[in-house]
Each structure stands twice: as structure tokens, then as C-alpha cells.
Amino acid sequence: MSSTNDTGIVADRTSGRTGRTHRYRSLVGVGLLAALVAVVATTLAAALAWAAGVDFEIPDGGEKIPLGGFAFVTGVFSVVGVVIAVAFLRWSARPADRFVWTTVALTAISMVPPLLSGADAATVAALLALHLVPAAVMIPTLARSLRARTG
Template identity: 45%
Template sequence: MSVTTTPTATTTTATATAAPAKSLIAGGLTAAALAAAATATLAAVGKAAGISLVVGGGPIPVSGFAVLTVIFSTVGLALALILARTVHRPRTVFVRTTITLTALSLIPDLAADAAGATKMLLMSTHLLAAAIVIPAITRRLSA
């Protein structure tokens, strides 16, 4: 009787763990794609409005905003997956960590060799991506 109970409990636990991870991955990747489109659109609108995308003497392509958004959103998703398995309150830790990291991501923009409007555009793209990705991942983490 105990032999039957143990495999069932293990199977149930594995299924319960896999389902939230699958939801977290799907939601995180969807949010990353949406955030990438949003940041690239914001950069394109800024460029069309006359804001330079030149930083340190070299232009940032609009597609670069999307690529970097996907990369760093995926890093955030990996963080969430690790936290979901290792800490007691992953939602709280994730929100505190990602808000801190978002704030820190603004520092290089402030220090960049770029026009003031360019710096504001860069910071806006960071905040836009965070506003899309952080809540999407957060709502899939346990409190």
C-alpha cells in the first residue's frame, strides 16, 4: 500500500511542478516577444520624431532594441524559474530583484555619450520592457 502511494505522490508532484514551469515559460516568452515589439516600436517612433539613436558615436539599429529586450527578458525568465524552485516566496523575491535591476539598468543610459533626448528614449525602452515582462512573469509565480 505504501509502495503505491509513494509513486502516485511523486507523479503528482512532478506534474504539479511541470505545469507551473510550462506556464511560466510560455507566459515569459510571450511577454518577451511583446516587449521586444514594443521597444522596437518606441525606438522607431522616437527616431521618426527626430530623436537620434546614436550612442558613443555609433547608431543603435531599431532591431537592436528588440534583440536586447528578448535577451534580457529571457534572463529574467531564467531568474524566475530558478527562484520558483529555490526560494520560499518567489514572487516577492522576483519583483524586488527585477525592480532593482531595472533601476540599475538606467544608470548606463544616464552616463551614455548621447544627447539628452536619446538618453530619455533609452531609459523609456527599459521601463516599457519592464512594465510588460515583470507583471507577466510575476503573476505566474507563487506568492
């Protein structure tokens, strides 16, 4: 009788662990796909702004931000967003709400450097818009994914 109960407990623990692992892997998969979409969308938007005459020149060194720079930075911070989502899924009772509040605040903070850069108005406006493109992809996608895994 006790061996049956022991087997049931082990099976429950194993299935629970597998379910939890699946939640994380699934969230990471959705997040990485969203990151790829964010990178493409941001790079495309930067290319369109560049074609429209925005030079993306930062006055300090007189250097222009290359398109690859937009792709790289978007990719890195999108992956950081996925890590934040996984952490909230693991340690928060309300991961989607916490994720949205945190990432909206981080997006707002990310708007400060372009405003302080001293670049021309077109570059500043384009940089601000380019901060919103990946946020518009990543935040709703990961929040929806977090709600699906906790609901």
C-alpha cells in the same frame, strides 16, 4: 497491504513531479509570450522615437543604435528575466516578492549606462523610457504568474 501503500507513494511522487514540471513549463510559456510582447512594444516605441527625431547616436563611436538592436537586447534580457523567475519559483519561499525586488533593482541599474553615455538629452530620455517599456511588460506579468503558481 504494503504493496497498496507502495503504489500510493509512487503515484503521489509521480503526480507531484508532473505538477512541478507543469508549473515551470507554464511559467516559461507565459514568460516567453511576455518577452515577445516586450520586444514588439520596445521596438515599436524605439521606431516612434526615431520618427520623432531621436537619433540614438552614442558619442563614443558615433554609431547609431539600430531598431534591430533594441529588439535583440530586449529579447535577451527578457529571457534572462524568465530564467530568474523560474529560479525563484524553484528555490524561494516567496518567489513573486523576490522576483519583483530583484528585477526592479536590475531595471534601476540598467538606467545608469544611458545616463553616462554622453548622448544628447533626447537620446538619453528615449533610452531611459525604452528601459521601462519591457520592464512594464515583463515584471508584472511574471510576478502575477509566480503568484498564481505558488498560491
